[in-house]
Amino acid sequence: MNTTYIAGAATTRFGKFLDTSLATLANEAVDAALDDAGVRPEDVGFVAFGNATSSVISGQAMIQGQLALLDGKLAGAQIVNVENACASSSSALHLAMMAVASGNCDVAVAVGAEKMAHLDKTRAFDALGRAIDVTTPLAAENSSRSSVFMELYAQEARQYAAATGATPEAFAHAAATMHFHGSLNPKAQYRDAHTVEEILASRMIADPLTLLMCSPIGDGAAAIVITRARPDRDPIAITGAALRSGLRNEGGALVTRAAEAALEQAGRKASEIDVIELHDAASPASLLVLEETGVVSEGEAWKLALDGQLRFDGRVPVNTSGGLISRGHPVGATGAAQIVELADQLRGRAGARQVANAEIAMAQNAGGAVSLGDQFTAAVCAVTVLERV
Numbered sequence: 001m002n003t004t005y006i007a008g009a010a011t012t013r014f015g016k017f018l019d020t021s022l023a024t025l026a027n028e029a030v031d032a033a034l035d036d037a038g039v040r041p042e043d044v045g046f047v048a049f050g051n052a053t054s055s056v057i058s059g060q061a062m063i064q065g066q067l068a069l070l071d072g073k074l075a076g077a078q079i080v081n082v083e084n085a086c087a088s089s090s091s092a093l094h095l096a097m098m099a100v101a102s103g104n105c106d107v108a109v110a111v112g113a114e115k116m117a118h119l120d121k122t123r124a125f126d127a128l129g130r131a132i133d134v135t136t137p138l139a140a141e142n143s144s145r146s147s148v149f150m151e152l153y154a155q156e157a158r159q160y161a162a163a164t165g166a167t168p169e170a171f172a173h174a175a176a177t178m179h180f181h182g183s184l185n186p187k188a189q190y191r192d193a194h195t196v197e198e199i200l201a202s203r204m205i206a207d208p209l210t211l212l213m214c215s216p217i218g219d220g221a222a223a224i225v226i227t228r229a230r231p232d233r234d235p236i237a238i239t240g241a242a243l244r245s246g247l248r249n250e251g252g253a254l255v256t257r258a259a260e261a262a263l264e265q266a267g268r269k270a271s272e273i274d275v276i277e278l279h280d281a282a283s284p285a286s287l288l289v290l291e292e293t294g295v296v297s298e299g300e301a302w303k304l305a306l307d308g309q310l311r312f313d314g315r316v317p318v319n320t321s322g323g324l325i326s327r328g329h330p331v332g333a334t335g336a337a338q339i340v341e342l343a344d345q346l347r348g349r350a351g352a353r354q355v356a357n358a359e360i361a362m363a364q365n366a367g368g369a370v371s372l373g374d375q376f377t378a379a380v381c382a383v384t385v386l387e388r389v
Contacts, residue, residue, distance in 0.1 A: 002101040006236040006386070007227045008037025009343040014189040014220035014328030016117035022054065022064070025221035026113040027072035033109065033223035034073060041073040045105025048096045050082045050089030050112040051332040056127035057118055068113060085131045085367025086279065088112060089222065090335025090382035094243045096226045106228045112336035113221035124217045131368040131379070149281060150214055152369060152376045154206035157284035166287065166302035168208045172199040174305040175213045175283035178319050181312060182326025184353040189218045189328030213283040215324035222336035234347045240266030240385035251375035255292035255364060258383040266385040270294035274358040275317045275345050277338035279366045280324050289364055290318065312353045320345060320353045335365035335382060346388040361386045
């Protein structure tokens with residue numbers, strides 16, 4: 001892959017903003033990313049706009065990006081809408097990189113924006129329930145009060161515990177680490193640190209997942225400016241990127257396939273990663289993904305969580321943004337927000353949650369489900385490797 005660079009990256013605050021439009025969120029992130037990059041809007045040759053749920057929640061389909069950016073700095077640009085479940089904006093980043101690396105343009109922007117908060121709270125769960133095969137019996141179990149994905153993540157957690165000896169306390173420790181990181185992130189949806197005891201005592205969602213182990217419904221946007229030329233200030237190179245679709249009953253092997261491809265492209269080993277953002281829609285997922293990416297060995301992640309080694313100042317810094325459960329999970333913005341966090345880490349501007357001497361970072365973002373049996377398999381997984389150069 002021809003090397004591409006992150007010249008600018010920004011995110012809005014994540015939260016529930018009933019009176020804020022998708023356009024307002026998207027343009028706030030875009031304007032800040034362009035300013036960060038020092039790039040003029042007229043120099044942007046391609047825009048990929050990631051959004052996953054608008055067609056269900058608001059009823060607006062097909063032209064979300066064109067409408068959201070219509071009165072902003074990127075109005076009239078070449079805009080392509082990207083819907084790819086929770087990996088929508090990491091997929092948008094992939095397209096923006098391809099546009100630059102192919103020589104189609106010198107500057108591209110990837111945007112992820114989502115508004116899930118609605119007066120009718122059932123709409124968000126309805127939207128999430130459409131990211132599986134709606135003809136399957138499990139689809140009928142999606143309710144107006146919870147997401148079918150929490151049942152899938154709970155099943156995955158139980159299987160992991162049976163295979164490795166992981167305990168609910170370990171899952172709670174992982175969640176406590178993410179909430180601690182979120183308490184240090186001014187852009188996070190939830191900024192309260194929680195003890196392991198509080199997490200275990202919170203309402204049971206799907207055994208063994210309690211409320212404080214699960215990602216929330218929310219709104220937010222993030223944007224990334226990609227360039228062919230190496231930026232003069234704080235250059236971050238995208239050295240590896242892989243986007244893969246799941247196979248039937250593949251389980252976590254999808255994550256492994258994507259991670260191996262991205263790391264091979266980057267010429268790196270998983271053990272070289274200094275900081276990683278993972279798709280922890282439920283806290284046990286962060287432990288599985290740590291092992292599936294090869295960052296730690298099988299059965300090791302839950303022990304690291306118990307020992308506090310997943311903190312920003314620990315051996316394996318994970319989700320320093322607060323992850324999906326604390327920073328928030330407006331699904332179409334999540335993948336881009338992960339990249340913003342890692343760019344900030346590599347540039348040394350992550351404030352109180354800064355990882356010391358971070359030089360190599362990796363993001364893993366997944367979405368949807370193509371297999372719902374004993375092997376829950378995501379529909380898509382994106383893995384991206386970034387380096388300070």
